[in-house]
Amino acid sequence: MSASALQSLLRPVAPLAAAMSISEVADRLLTAEHRAFLSLPVVDADGRPLGLVSRSKLQDIFMQRFGRDLRGRHPVGEVMNPAPLIVSLATSLEEAAKQVTGQLQYPITEDFILVDGQGLYRGLGTVLDLLKAMEARVAQRNRVLRQALVDLKESQAQLLQSEKMASLGQMVAGVAHELNTPLGYVKNNVQLLGELSAPLFALAAAQARLGQCLNDPACAEADLADALAAAEQARQAAAPELLADDLEQLLSDTLYGLEQIAELVLGLKDFARLDRALSEEVDLNDCIRSALLIARHHIKDKAEVVQQLGELPRIACAPSQINQVLLNLLTNAAQAIEGRGRIQIRSWADARGLHLSLQDNGRGMPPAVLAKIFDPFFTTKPVGQGTGLGLSISYKIIQDHGGQIRVASEPGRGTRFLISLPLPPAVAMPRSA
Ligand SMILES: Nc1ncnc2c1ncn2[C@@H]1O[C@H](COP(=O)(O)OP(=O)(O)OP(=O)(O)O)[C@@H](O)[C@H]1O
């Protein structure tokens, strides 16, 4: 392909013999056919290039007094450049350009000779054609690069989307797990309530029968005694005085479970304000609380969470994205803790903006890891466990918000992430991906 690139530059000009006279060559250079060339090639009997005769050289001679008369009949071999630029047709366009421009002198007075694999003259190439071909090549490369950039942006958007789906999936799994616990005991309690209340219905029925008997003058003595005994038995079986406490406890537990479920559902709704308002005035502390609720399942067996949330002015942001960042940081912190640890979350505001720090006393990171954590796909987790996208996406989200995310970490001691968002927001919020 590179050979054919030079082939397209080839101008098959008929070569000269070294014995031709200077006058003859000068005349030839004036013909329409050769007017475009700066020089003409001279070859030997076999067709090997011997040199180039340049137009300017001949002009120099003819400008001299009697130049043409004195030297016109001399062989052109006398005035040719015996060391012209020779380029093989097999050379790539880039290589040819390098070769030619590397030896080019100002002003340009010669073209270059193109030879085949055997070194035989095939034609002339001009610097102008070479430049044009290079320019076309560069333009084409640019088109390819531009397309690659478009593709890259597209796949980045897809990546963002899939990380969002992944964290959504993770979140749903966590919430489902969280819902399961209260659901389980609410269900048990209701079953128990059913079992415990059955004797109460029996008691009510026995007492109704007794009441009827008492109100009925025709009720026989034996029937009355029977009804009394049955009522007493039912009362003993139901033991309402003992049941009262149990029932109260069961009902309050059940209510508590239901409230927990309601809280989780509310949290989920808050958390998943995905793509609703892109830019809302939000209290970041609400985001923290909502992310904590959602991440509870990941955290509760790992760490105690200490919250020191200061009073914050509301800030315009995309809450679903901020929630995603917080969830990523919380999950990472929980994953960094071996055994049981502590996660400390602080928020405060000052003249520069809002700040949020999230500190764990997990395993920390050596500098070599620390340097790479924001790179896409960087993970130290086993294959299949981490995508390594959490922090790179978090970084992008905070950057899109005009903010900064910084990290300090020490192996064995823990890690602290600090997020700062400017107030008022420095950038108009982008439409979310
Ligand atoms: N709090 C932390 N303590 C120690 N190491 C951390 C902490 N947060 C992040 N890291 C390191 O940074 C790496 C990259 O984190 P990131 O969240 O981008 O990806 P991941 O957690 O590995 O995968 P994913 O988030 O997709 O599950 C982690 O693999 C881990 O080595």
Ligand SMILES: [Mg+2]
């Ligand atoms: Mg992560």
